[in-house]
Amino acid sequence: MGEGYAPSAAVELPSKMVQEIADSGYAVPEKYIHKEVSSIDPESLPWMPSDVLIDLQQLLLDSPSELHKFRSALLSWRCFQVVNHGMTSSFLDEVREITKQFFALPSEEKQKYMRPVDDFEGYGNDTFVSKDRVLDWTDRLYLLSYPEDRRRLKFWPEEPPSLREVLGEFSIKSQAVLKAVIKAMERSLDLKEGSIGDQYGEKGMIFSRFNFYPRCPLPDQVLGIIPHTDGSALTILLQNKEVEGLQVLKDDQWFKVPVIPDALFINAGDQCEIMSNGMFKSPVHRVVTNSERERVSVAMFCTPDPENEIGPAAELINDGQPQLYRNVKNYPTIFYHYYQLGESPLASVKIQG
Ligand code: OGA
Numbered sequence: 001m002g003e004g005y006a007p008s009a010a011v012e013l014p015s016k017m018v019q020e021i022a023d024s025g026y027a028v029p030e031k032y033i034h035k036e037v038s039s040i041d042p043e044s045l046p047w048m049p050s051d052v053l054i055d056l057q058q059l060l061l062d063s064p065s066e067l068h069k070f071r072s073a074l075l076s077w078r079c080f081q082v083v084n085h086g087m088t089s090s091f092l093d094e095v096r097e098i099t100k101q102f103f104a105l106p107s108e109e110k111q112k113y114m115r116p117v118d119d120f121e122g123y124g125n126d127t128f129v130s131k132d133r134v135l136d137w138t139d140r141l142y143l144l145s146y147p148e149d150r151r152r153l154k155f156w157p158e159e160p161p162s163l164r165e166v167l168g169e170f171s172i173k174s175q176a177v178l179k180a181v182i183k184a185m186e187r188s189l190d191l192k193e194g195s196i197g198d199q200y201g202e203k204g205m206i207f208s209r210f211n212f213y214p215r216c217p218l219p220d221q222v223l224g225i226i227p228h229t230d231g232s233a234l235t236i237l238l239q240n241k242e243v244e245g246l247q248v249l250k251d252d253q254w255f256k257v258p259v260i261p262d263a264l265f266i267n268a269g270d271q272c273e274i275m276s277n278g279m280f281k282s283p284v285h286r287v288v289t290n291s292e293r294e295r296v297s298v299a300m301f302c303t304p305d306p307e308n309e310i311g312p313a314a315e316l317i318n319d320g321q322p323q324l325y326r327n328v329k330n331y332p333t334i335f336y337h338y339y340q341l342g343e344s345p346l347a348s349v350k351i352q353g
């Protein structure tokens, strides 16, 4: 397991972790600087409204008004925040805490979990084939955390001691949220139950990514993560409680995502766009850096069973709306291939017409 997601060509690893660069006090290396962007000034940008907020319990109870809100959030923003999701405030704090504690470990300790060049799991930075690709100001720990029998514990840190258990629990709880959201997606599109859920399958996986964004001395020229879409079906994101940084693109305008401390941020991923035949699109989003405060986040990328072929739900294909994407299997592999090249993964599965 794992080979299918590995970097597909010879890759150049950044020689240093971003945290080391930040701590060294040296100038920001050229390869992190976006020269074509005049300024990434978050001050001047509008906020995404904080009422794009869904009550998951109400959604599960089939509340028509909540379902309506959910559908319009996905149609207009392609993402939303969710409360009443079954995770307590103190549990979410624990997830944030293990993240901060892991990145605060001495580098020798973190190196034990270093991602091998030809693997996708472990501690490290992104890999890029393209030399022109500007690097992200972030360090990561990437683990396949669900289902349990896919876990490769050699990459699971033993420090902090509660990390394994907390991540295990976070994964199980995220899976429950995911199932509820998929059901709601089916209902809000008037699909038969299972039209999307059956494609997703019982053996869908969760890739967990712990992101650490060190303070950056050049926040208006350096990005935490460049504009991208996610290769998941859905991404469930736990944000830092105090520090914002995530932005979503809507109608060519960047919006800052507010931090709502007990809420989870959920966005559609490319595979949601494919299965909904373009109804629920995958939003472009990015992360900005901050010169004063570091930031952590935990992204749970939920992806269908890699053995399943997924494609636009049959009920969403008709004379007025042809099939927009071809059927695919194991989309994350396609995603990484194109992402590393700096090309659009989704464009590669679009049916030209
Ligand atoms: C990601 C991502 C957002 C964040 O990891 O793909 O978009 O706020 N993260 O860290």
Ligand code: NI
Residues within 6 Å of the ligand: 228, 229, 230, 285
């Ligand atoms: Ni993302």
